Amino acid sequence: MSKTVAEIVVDTLEKAGARRIYGIPGDTINHFTDAVSRSDLRWVHVRHEEAGAFAAGGEAYMTGELAVCAGTCGPGSLHFVNGIYESHRNGAPVLLIASEVDRPQKGFDFPQDVDQKKIYEQHSVFCEHISHPAQARRIVAMAAQAALTKGGVAVVIVSGDMFQESDADSADWRVHRPRPVARPNxxxxxxxxxxxxxxxxxxxxxxxxxxxxxxxxxxxxxxxxxxxxxxxxxxxxxxxxxxxxxxxxxxxxxxxxxxxxxxxxxxxxxxxxxxxxxxxxxxxxxxxxxxxxxxxxxxxxxxxxxxxxxxxxxxxxxxxxxxxxxxxxxxxxxxxxEDLADYEEAGDEPDPSLIHPQFVANILNAKAASDAIFISDVGTPMVWMLRHLKANGSRRFLNSLLHGTMASAMPQAIGAKLAYPDRQVIAMCGDGGLSMLMGDLLTLVQEDVPIKLLVFNNSSLGFVEMEQRVEGLVDHFTTLENPDFSRVAEACGITGFHADNAEQLGSAMDAWLAAPGPALLDVKVNRMELVMPPKVEVSQVASTAMFGVKAVFDGRMKEVVSLLRSNFLK
Missing domain, CATH: 3.40.50.1220 (TPP-binding domain)
Known part of the structure; x- marks a missing residue:
């Protein structure tokens, strides 16, 4: 029976175990999304393709099964790049359908024409064009097999007009998932x-x-x-x-x-x-x-x-x-x-004027579900997760440890929650990370994804600020003029909560975790916390002292006092 390339691609993805496709529809993938609409695959409509790649990666990492994202030609597919890098470095089995302009327009600098293969072959385990309808099932099956067995992103490139062509589709190309064992001689x-x-x-x-x-x-x-x-x-x-x-x-x-x-x-x-x-x-x-x-x-x-x-x-x-x-x-x-005791005591004495981020993490550890899934943004939220949240064999954790990208927590949590709808999924967001892809707060409402967002709001790019101080520099260009994120969430249709001091935090966190649907808790945390490594070098102490001297001469005495109180005078 003859099928269009779009129908073949969709059928092969379903047989490979995919359940969702993340993306934004348009021009060169319209025939593909039409085929998706007639299948059992769910199209998850994100507001930015980078968020779609993060979400697919979050799903694939947590499940070990194939997740898919798809984009239009030019900007549509290019917006996936950073999320694809993140997913690939995590070893998440993701398949990207990257479309191109119609074949008659290739090579003539047509609007939105981009050579997708040159871009994606450097961070994928498989990257090939479908050049003929007879290749469609074979290439998609091989791409899925590579993603699943090699652990990484596979990319299938399809020109928009190719989706409409037909083929008899008689060969039984399928995905194989062997599990060999290996040891030294x-x-x-x-x-x-x-x-x-x-x-x-x-x-x-x-x-x-x-x-x-x-x-x-x-x-x-x-x-x-x-x-x-x-x-x-x-x-x-x-x-x-x-x-x-x-x-x-x-x-x-x-x-x-x-x-x-x-x-x-x-x-x-x-x-x-x-x-x-x-x-x-x-x-x-x-x-x-x-x-x-x-x-x-x-x-x-x-x-x-x-x-x-x-x-x-x-x-x-x-x-x-x-x-x-x-x-x-x-x-x-x-x-x-002794190290564990230090972590448990960190920030345990509530200061009415501020909230230590370690204190937030300790409270979250105590109140979150025993099988919760935690996903953090890069930077200080990642540190508080790794040091203060207990692993118990049921909890899951995901951080951007290899790619080190901002803005990954919320969208990766989307993929994790869709894969595990009955589990508590918590995104530990930096204020810089959340605001970078804040438009996808709307995805939580439109796609009904009830994740919990915890914002560590220190009004700065905290990890960058720390790096500058440890190098003896006065921090520059790290300040963030933030809104009340809880009110932004409410404007998007998300339940919002806010905590300005440690005395408010416990009750706010209880209400936030119990809220039906997606919910956001905006916590104002101390800006002057340093992430102390296990071995503090003399040069680091000297550099931090040099920051203090420079900051005093720069009229920032209050910040120096706060830094000392938060990290050295406890």
Whole structure:
């Protein structure tokens, strides 16, 4: 039976498991959206295509299933770029239908003509044109298969007139999702086991690549008395109920996580491609990764092995001798408990004149559902999430840790909520991030997406301000003249709440979480909070002091006093 290319594309997407398509309709995809309207796929009409790519990425990341976005030629498809980069770097299986002008107009600088392949092939696992109707099902199936099996964005480029053409569509092209296992060979495992047996102080450094290997990680830690440090992205899988967990490494990490790596004489890095070289220990490192190109690219390593985390660690377990010395483990477990106490106490004494953002995060942790999904904007909301929200095995977390983009929290939460309508989905937004894509507040109402938005309103680009101060600079161009976001929300049809001081926060948060439909809580938080790394360098202290001197001479004495009160005189 003959079908149009638009109908073939829609049918193939449905058979690949897609349930929603995010985008804005128009010109070159009108025949495609018409086919969508006659299918079981749901079209989610966003107000900006970047939000559509974020939303598709949020859905795909949380479910592991295919999510789709689609855009018109020229500006329509180009607006997806940043959200596509974010989704791709998160490993989210997203498929983008990027349309182009009709084929007779290609090559003549026709209005809105853009070479989509040159743009998208640099951040995708698959990027191809449908050049003939007979290719339609095959290319879409291969694109979906690449997104699902390689973990990333696939792009299918279609000229507007191609959607209207027909084909007999007799070949049965479909998506295959194999799940192979891989591990190092026996000689390599024996070499690793010998290194473990010889080491006195072993630390496991586990990343998101070990998300399916929690039990094997715990078993290895137990056998060799090793503390486990995890990356920020691995928090939700490796932290809950793990008696060997000592936290996180890096600028967003904690003292125990940093010290457990620095004081080991052997670090086993598994499923971890942590980017910041300055936080790798100057120690003997063994790296286990499924991708051989990742071995040794962040720090010099002693041994590099290819394998999936669970299979490799399970094979290693029987080859290593059990250790009895627990001094290394117990020392860093004690440090971790001290770090946790510091986090729990942060901002616990309400100041009637301000709200510490850590206090907001602690209250949210106590009041949010045990299976809530938390998604944060980049910057300080991400820090408060990672440090103050407890992972319990049911909660989910998503941050822009690899792409580091503003404005991702709200739209990613849209995708997560549509995928899990019965779960509480909370977007922890910066005031800069929310205002960047604020038009998509209207999407929450139009598409009936009852997410909860928590705005950390410090009237500044807080993380940028902190970076400038730590470098000894007086902060410039970071101030935000904000509206009352709760009133903006209400103007859009969203229930709005506001808190100006700590005494108001508890009741406001209760009402916000209980409100039916989408709701926004605007919290005025202290602007002068610093994100303190686990190891404060003398140069950072000196630079912050230099900021104070410069700010005083610039007539900003009140800010210097507030900075000292908030961070050094508690």
């Amino acid at each position: 026996d000689e390599e495992l024996a070499e690793l086991a010998e290194l473990v047996d010889q080491a006195k102080r072993v630390t496991i450094y586990a990343g998101i690549g070990a998300r399916d290997a929690r039990e094997a990680v715990v078993a290895l830690c137990r056998k060799v008395k090793a503390p486990m440090v995890h990356t920020t992205r691995a928090k939700e899988w490796l932290e809950p109920g793990n008696p060997f967990n000592v936290g996180v490494n890096g600028i967003l990490g904690n003292r125990a996580g940093l010290n457990a790596l620095e004081k080991a004489d052997l670090v086993i890095s598994v499923g971890c491609d942590f980017a910041y070289t300055q936080f790798y220990p100057d120690r003997k490192i063994v790296q286990i990764d499924i991708d051989p190109t990742h071995l040794g690219r962040r720090a010099p390593i002693h041994l590099g092995l290819v394998g999936d985390a669970r299979t490799t660690l399970e094979a290693l377990l029987s080859k290593v001798r059990e250790k009895s010395d627990e001094k290394h483990l117990n020392h860093h477990l004690k440090e971790w408990q």
